[in-house]
Structure formats: structure tokens, C-alpha cells
Amino acid sequence: MANAVANPVLQLAGIRxxxxxxxxxxxILHGIDLRLERGxxxxxxxxxxxxxxxxxxxxxxxxxxxxxxxFIDGEExxxxxxxxxxxxxGRRIGFVFQHHNLIPAFTAEENVAMPLLVAQGRPDTGMxxxxxxxxxxxxxxxxxxxxxxxLSGGQQQRVAIARALAMSPSLVLADEPTxxxxxxxxxxxxxxxxxxxxxxxxxxxxxxHDPRLAHRCDRIIxxxxxxxxxxxxxxx
Amino acid sequence: xxxxxxxxxxxAVRFLREGRMQSVLIIVGVGVGxxxxxxxxxxxxxxxxxxxxxxxxxxxxxxxxxxxESARPQVANEHTALLLQKQAQRLRSIDQWQQLRDHLxxxxxxxxxxxxxxxxxxxxxxxxxxxxxxxxxxxxxxDQIISLSERMTAGELRVGAGETVIGIELAKDLGxxxxxxxxxxxxxxxxxxxxxxxxxxxxxxxxxARNVYVxxxxxxxxxxxxxGVSNIxxxxxxxxxxxxxxxxxxxxxxxxxxxxxxxxxxxxTALTSQSVSSNxxxxxxxxxxxxxxxxxLVVSVIQRSKEIGILRAMGATQAQMLRIFLLQGGxxxxxxxxxxxxxxxxxxxxxxxxxxxxxxxPLFVIGVEPGLVAIAAGGASVVGIISALLxxxxxxxxxxxxxxxx
Ligand SMILES: Nc1ncnc2c1ncn2[C@@H]1O[C@H](COP(=O)(O)OP(=O)(O)OP(=O)(O)O)[C@@H](O)[C@H]1O
Ligand SMILES: [Mg+2]
Numbered sequence: 001m002a003n004a005v006a007n008p009v010l011q012l013a014g015i016r017x018x019x020x021x022x023x024x025x026x027x028i029l030h031g032i033d034l035r036l037e038r039g040x041x042x043x044x045x046x047x048x049x050x051x052x053x054x055x056x057x058x059x060x061x062x063x064x065x066x067x068x069x070x071f072i073d074g075e076e077x078x079x080x081x082x083x084x085x086x087x088x089x090g091r092r093i094g095f096v097f098q099h100h101n102l103i104p105a106f107t108a109e110e111n112v113a114m115p116l117l118v119a120q121g122r123p124d125t126g127m128x129x130x131x132x133x134x135x136x137x138x139x140x141x142x143x144x145x146x147x148x149x150x151l152s153g154g155q156q157q158r159v160a161i162a163r164a165l166a167m168s169p170s171l172v173l174a175d176e177p178t179x180x181x182x183x184x185x186x187x188x189x190x191x192x193x194x195x196x197x198x199x200x201x202x203x204x205x206x207x208x209h210d211p212r213l214a215h216r217c218d219r220i221i222x223x224x225x226x227x228x229x230x231x232x233x234x235x236x
Numbered sequence: 237x238x239x240x241x242x243x244x245x246x247x248a249v250r251f252l253r254e255g256r257m258q259s260v261l262i263i264v265g266v267g268v269g270x271x272x273x274x275x276x277x278x279x280x281x282x283x284x285x286x287x288x289x290x291x292x293x294x295x296x297x298x299x300x301x302x303x304x305e306s307a308r309p310q311v312a313n314e315h316t317a318l319l320l321q322k323q324a325q326r327l328r329s330i331d332q333w334q335q336l337r338d339h340l341x342x343x344x345x346x347x348x349x350x351x352x353x354x355x356x357x358x359x360x361x362x363x364x365x366x367x368x369x370x371x372x373x374x375x376x377x378x379d380q381i382i383s384l385s386e387r388m389t390a391g392e393l394r395v396g397a398g399e400t401v402i403g404i405e406l407a408k409d410l411g412x413x414x415x416x417x418x419x420x421x422x423x424x425x426x427x428x429x430x431x432x433x434x435x436x437x438x439x440x441x442x443x444x445a446r447n448v449y450v451x452x453x454x455x456x457x458x459x460x461x462x463x464g465v466s467n468i469x470x471x472x473x474x475x476x477x478x479x480x481x482x483x484x485x486x487x488x489x490x491x492x493x494x495x496x497x498x499x500x501x502x503x504x505t506a507l508t509s510q511s512v513s514s515n516x517x518x519x520x521x522x523x524x525x526x527x528x529x530x531x532x533l534v535v536s537v538i539q540r541s542k543e544i545g546i547l548r549a550m551g552a553t554q555a556q557m558l559r560i561f562l563l564q565g566g567x568x569x570x571x572x573x574x575x576x577x578x579x580x581x582x583x584x585x586x587x588x589x590x591x592x593x594x595x596x597x598p599l600f601v602i603g604v605e606p607g608l609v610a611i612a613a614g615g616a617s618v619v620g621i622i623s624a625l626l627x628x629x630x631x632x633x634x635x636x637x638x639x640x641x642x
Contacts, residue, residue: 053641062549062636083553090551097640103543105254115550117243124239163550 007074009170009203010036010059015068017054017226028054029226031068038170039201041194043214043234046223052207053175055223059205060173061089073170090119094164094202096174096193101160102148108135108159109144115166127166134162138192154185161192165202172196174206178213190216244556247547248563255536259568262532266572266616269525271579273518274612278584280514282602284507288475291503292496294438294447296350296381296469297478299499300336300485301492302328327355329464330491337468345481348380348471353455355466359402359448360419361410368406368448370420372455372465381469384436384449390414391434395451400430403444404437420448426458525572525616526623529565533627537561537634544631545639554632561628562621569620573613 017029028051036042046052057063058070061077070077072092077085094115095101102111110117112131117123135141138158143151151159157177164172174193178186190213197204208214215234222230238246252259330336333351340349353372358365375393379385384401385393391414393401400418407413414432421427430450437444456462470485472478478495486493497504537544544557584602 057637060549062640083555086548086551086553089549095546095549097546097549100542101546103546105250105543114547117246118547118550118552118556121243122239123241123243123246167551 007071008035008037009040009073010034010205011069011071011074012059013069013071015055015058015065015070017051017058017063018066027066027226029058029065032226032228034221034228034231036171036203036205038203039197040219041197041204041217042206042219042221043217044205044207044221044223045209045211045214048209050223051226052223056173056175056205056207059171060093060095061085090115091167092170094167094169094172096157096160096164096172096177098176098179099153101163102151102156104147104149106148107144108140108146108148108151108155111148111159112163112166115163119167130166131162134165135159137196138162152185154181154189157181157185157189158192161189161196165196165200168200169202171203171205174204176207176209178208178210186210186213244559244563247560248567251536251540251560252564252567255539258532258536262528262568263572263575265528266525266569266620267575267579269521269528270573270576270612270616271583272576273521274577274580274608275583275587276514276518277608278580278602278605279587280510284510287503287507290439291500292475293387294382294440294443295496295499297472297475297496298470298482298485299494300330300468300470300489301466301494302330303490303492327459327461327464327466329461329466330468333465333468336489340468340470340485345472345474345477346470347473348377350374350377350381350469350471351452351465352378352467352469353452353459353461353465355422355455355459355461357420357422357448357458359406359410360421361412361417364410366406366409366445368420369446370422370455370458371447371449372452372459373449374452378449378469381471382438384438387436387438388434389437391432393436393449394433395449395454397451397454398428398430399433399451401434401436401449402432403447404435405441405444406446406448407432407435409445420450420458422458422460424460426460428454428458430454522615522619525569526619529568529620529623530626532568533561533565533624534630536564537627537631540631541634541639544634545636548634548636549640557634558628558632561631562624565620565622565624565628566617567620569616569618569623570613572620573609573616576616577609577612 012032012034015029015032016027018025018027020026032055044052044055058065072088075088077088080088103114106114109128109131112134113123113127116127116130120127132141132144135144138161140155140158143155148156148159178189181189193204193206194216196202206217214220217234220230220232220234221228337349337351340346351374355370357368357370359368373395375395379393389404391401395401400420402418410418412418412432414434416432417429418432419427419429456464472481475496479497482493482495482498485491547557588602
């Protein structure tokens with residue numbers, strides 16, 4: 001792709017999402033336009049029920065929009081089938097969810113290597129070297145061999161961030177990644193994401209209810225009742 | 237994580253290991269089902285081959301007779317004992333039986349060929365007079381069909397001129413024993429006095445009371461069959477081929493060829509229906525094993541929906557999720573079948589200790605053949621995979637959004 005550099009990491013054009021059909025149909029997102037460039041660190045805020053998670057799931061290719069177009073790294077996603085979406089998602093997008101991010105049957109290291117394993121089909125030493133480095137980066141080098149459910153909530157979120165970075169994605173989507181953490185751990189996890197963003201130029205879109213954390217982002221997008229009502233750099 | 241293991245295998249094994257109690261219980265469940273199937277199969281095949289062996293201990297696998305006039309096999313046993321009474325007419329010989337004997341001997345399916353001159357006669361000793369079947373044999377050949385020499389209870393299998401070997405039942409009826417004289421007479425008036433050289437017990441009362449063995453030449457003279465034989469007995473390497481082979485021989489030679497399968501039709505039908513009913517039982521055990529595996533996996537898919545959603549978010553395809561759960565079914569089936577085979581093997585050992593003849597020897601010998609274990613393992617793995625189809629599809633089709641929201 002000759003224009004790869006010019007393409008935004010994410011571009012939404014008139015994205016709509018409805019649930020139900022006929023009488024019970026209700027539209028949750030009403031034509032969202034949004035562009036995220038490489039290296040951006042953006043917060044998505046808004047009241048409960050405004051459609052933040054719904055939007056994030058669409059961007060993450062976990063769900064399909066009812067209307068509009070969605071581009072990841074310039075690639076239009078509307079015509080991809082489930083396998084195509086899954087592949088693209090695996091390669092380009094990292095996820096950090098609010099809680100229970102990890103697979104308890106696997107160790108921290110294995111959880112981090114999981115996206116690589118899923119993509120390659122078979123384990124190799126390379127992926128564990130990479131997982132080790134990432135765990136090092138998130139400050140959990142000594143927890144590599146711990147089973148996921150033996151880690152604290154903050155540690156689990158750090159592992160989840162390391163895992164989200166395993167495939168060197170262009171975009172990391174985080175849905176209330178610190179929602180379950182105490183203030184101190186939340187600060188740590190947030191700082192970690194910021195660090196990765198600065199170092200690797202990875203784009204982040206972070207849903208948060210915490211204004212304090214939103215104010216540590218470069219851009220704040222506010223969603224109310226399925227419409228973007230504000231989208232500004234921060235500080236303004 | 238073994239480097240050679242594909243992702244799906246790793247995930248399937250980890251999920252099963254993590255689900256400890258659930259996995260152990262279902263493997264034991266599968267094991268019990270497999271054990272019953274293996275035990276039943278081994279027991280039944282042991283029982284049936286034993287019954288067949290007993291039935292064939294006094295019968296040839298195929299008997300060739302002159303065609304038409306429906307001369308019946310002269311070998312009496314519990315199924316055919318009364319059929320020969322009517323034949324007062326002159327016995328007919330098989331044409332060119334020597335060539336036929338040598339020709340059949342070259343067939344790869346046939347293990348032994350024994351010409352026999354047989355017909356009805358009377359055994360007379362003092363006041364006693366018994367109706368018998370006189371069989372003129374070549375002992376070395378006949379012994380390969382029915383192992384008479386192993387069944388001798390007194391004397392030896394020797395049928396030279398003027399010698400005869402009779403069953404223990406007839407000996408009792410006549411009050412005779414080895415060394416005694418016996419007169420054999422036919423309806424046509426021929427008669428000869430013979431010395432008893434041995435007594436046999438073929439395990440069948442009718443046969444023991446009726447069969448009187450003499451040399452081929454003696455029988456030919458007495459039955460007015462000089463140079464001829466009334467039937468040719470055949471033994472096969474594979475008993476199950478008897479009927480097919482009988483048809484082939486009949487077609488080729490124009491003789492009547494009666495296989496043991498046809499002669500013992502009722503017995504064979506009984507065995508077949510026994511097999512059918514055991515297959516039905518096996519099928520239903522297999523079915524309940526399958527339902528057991530399926531229900532455990534359905535629960536596991538529900539329990540793991542969050543993890544499935546996360547794996548999907550990380551790029552795992554529907555096909556990968558499908559395989560993870562199919563494999564779990566297969567693995568459960570495989571290990572269940574190994575456990576089941578081990579259980580069945582112990583049952584069989586125990587059974588052989590308990591089920592014994594009055595003299596303490598095992599009733600019959602059965603064992604778990606490696607082939608049966610391989611079939612059980614393969615079969616159970618396949619059943620496991622099939623039963624996992626539904627839950628695995630469910631896992632694959634799970635909406636990741638719903639799953640992650642949990
Ligand atoms: N599968 C669905 N079917 C019907 N309605 C849905 C479905 N998923 C979400 N909704 C509705 O869409 C709206 C937006 O939900 P969403 O989860 O995106 O909100 P949110 O902004 O993430 O809220 P919160 O801050 O509480 O997480 C809600 O009114 C919700 O009830
Ligand atoms: Mg939400």
C-alpha cells in the first residue's frame with residue numbers, strides 16, 4: 001500500500017447501530033464520524049448508556065454496524081466475512097477490557113503470547129521471548145509463570161495491556177481498563193498505556209468515567225445518546 | 237507448552253485440565269460405558285466361538301453328497317439325527333471321487349478333505365440290537381475333520397480289517413468294551429463281526445450312541461459300495477466361508493454341498509440374533525455415552541463463554557473455537573476408552589476366575605484383544621468428536637460482544 005502512511009489508523013463515516021427490528025428497533029448510535037491518527041491517545045467519555053461500549057465493539061470489529069463505513073488502516077471492513085474480520089482484528093487491534101481479561105487456565109506469559117499463538121497456530125520460542133519482554137515492560141517479569149487468576153486486579157490489567165501489544169497493533173481499544181482498580185493501580189495502569197503510546201506510537205482509544213484520567217489524554221471525545229457532542233484536544 | 241502442539245490442542249488440553257472434577261467424572265462415565273461394551277463383546281465372541289467349536293466337534297464344515305435323491309449327511313447329531321432313517325434304497329457313490337478329493341485338496345480355503353462311505357446298519361451283540369450309522373473312514377484324513385483321536389476314552393483310533401471304534405454310549409447300550417466282538421449287519425443282509433479297538437466321546441449323546449467307525453474298505457463291502465464313497469467331508473480354515481464355498485463347490489461339481497451353516501440353520505440364526513441384540517445394547521450404551529459427553533461440553537461452553545469471547549477478540553476464528561471443543565470431546569472419548577478397556581480387562585479376569593467348569597478349568601478362554609482396544613479407542617474418540625459437534629458449534633457461533641459483557 002503506497003498510501004499506508006497517509007491513512008488514518010481508524011476512520012468512521014456515518015456509523016449507525018440499531019438493536020432489534022420492526023416495532024422494537026432502537027438506534028443506539030446515530031451516524032458517528034471519527035478519525036484517529038497514528039500515535040493519538042484519546043479518551044471516550046459520556047454518561048452510562050450513551051453507547052461508548054457499543055461504539056468500541058464496532059471499532060474492534062467484534063460487531064457490525066447497521067450503517068456507515070469503517071476503515072482500519074485504510075481498509076474498508078464492510079465486505080469482510082467473519083474470518084476476514086477476525087484476522088484483521090487479530091493483527092491490527094488490541095483489547096483491554098474492564099475485567100476478567102485473562103484466560104485463567106494459562107500463565108501470565110502464555111496469556112501475553114496468546115494472540116501470537118492464535119495467529120501462528122503453533123507455539124515457538126520467539127513468541128515467548130516477545131511475551132517475556134512485554135511483561136518486563138509492564139513490570140511483571142517476576143510473574144511470568146503465575147497462572148492468570150493468581151495475579152491481583154492491577155497486575156491482571158498490566159498483563160492485559162502487554163497482551164494487547166503482542167501483535168504490535170495499530171490501535172488499542174480499552175473499555176474502562178481501570179474501572180475495577182483502586183486509584184493507585186488505576187494511575188499505574190494509565191501511566192503504562194501512556195508510556196507505550198509515546199514509545200511505540202500505538203494509537204489508544206480509552207473509555208473512562210474518570211474525568212481525572214480523561215484529562216491525562218491528548219483528546220477527549222464525548223458521546224451523549226449515540227451522538228458525538230464534543231471532540232477536542234486536551235488541554236483545549 | 238509443547239512446541240509441536242497446535243493452538244487448538246493446547247487450549248483443549250488446558251481447558252480439560254482446568255475443569256478437573258468435571259473432566260474426571262465424564263472420563264469415568266465414558267470409561268464405564270466402554271468397559272461394558274468391551275466386556276460384552278469379548279464375552280459374547282468367546283461364548284459364540286465356544287458354542288460353534290462344540291457344535292463342530294462332531295461335524296464337518298461342508299459335506300458333499302451325490303446330487304438328487306437327496307441323500308442326507310450320514311453324520312448324526314442333535315439337529316439331523318432322525319433324517320436318515322428312511323433311506324432303505326441302495327446308496328449311491330460320488331463319481332470319480334478320487335479326482336475330486338485331489339482337486340479339492342488344492343483349494344486354498346480347504347484345510348482337509350476326507351472321503352467317507354457311510355450308511356445305516358445295525359449293531360448286534362447277544363440279545364441287543366441297535367440301529368447305527370456305519371462310517372468307513374481313512375483315519376488320518378478323517379481326524380483332520382473331526383479330531384477323533386483326541387476324543388478317545390479307551391483303546392485307540394485303529395480301524396484296520398475287522399476292527400471298529402464305537403462311541404461310549406453305544407458301548408454302554410451293548411455292554412461292550414475294548415477287545416469285545418460286535419456284529420454289524422445291514423438291511424440288505426450283509427454282515428461282519430468286528431473287534432472293538434477303541435471308544436470315543438464326541439461330547440454329543442446321539443453321536444456317541446450312533447456312530448460306528450470302520451475302515452473305508454470294510455464299510456464299502458458292507459454297504460455294497462465297492463470302490464465308492466457316499467460323501468466327502470471338508471474342513472475349512474475359515475468357518476464363516478462355509479456357505480459361500482459350499483455354493484461354489486456345488487456349482488462347480490454338480491454335487492449337493494451342505495455347509496454347517498445350512499445344516500445348523502436354527503443354531504446360526506440364534507447366534508445371529510444374539511449378536512443383533514447385543515449390537516442394539518451396544519448402540520444404546522454408545523448413545524448414552526455420547527449424550528453424557530455432549531451435556532458436559534454444553535455446560536463447559538457456557539462456563540467458558542467469557543474466555544471464548546476473549547479468544548475471539550484476540551483473533552481466534554470460529555473454526556479454531558470449533559476445533560477446540562471438538563478436540564475436547566475426542567480427548568474425553570479417547571481417555572475414557574483406555575480406562576474402559578482397562579476396566580473390561582479386569583472384569584474379564586475376574587469373570588474367568590469365577591466362571592469355571594466343575595473340574596476347575598475355565599469355562600472358556602476369553603481375553604481383551606489389542607484389536608478390540610484399538611477399535612474401542614478409535615470408536616470412542618469418534619463418538620466423542622461427534623457428541624462435541626453441537627456444543628462446539630455453539631462455542632464457535634458465540635457472539636463475542638455478548639460473551640465478553642458476560
Ligand atoms: N444487545 C443489545 N440489545 C439491545 N440493546 C442494547 C444491546 N447492547 C447495548 N444496548 C443498549 O445500547 C445502549 C448503549 O449501551 P452501551 O453499553 O454502549 O453503553 P455505555 O456507554 O458503554 O454505558 P456504560 O458507561 O454503562 O458502560 C444502552 O441503552 C443499552 O441498553
Ligand atoms: Mg460500557
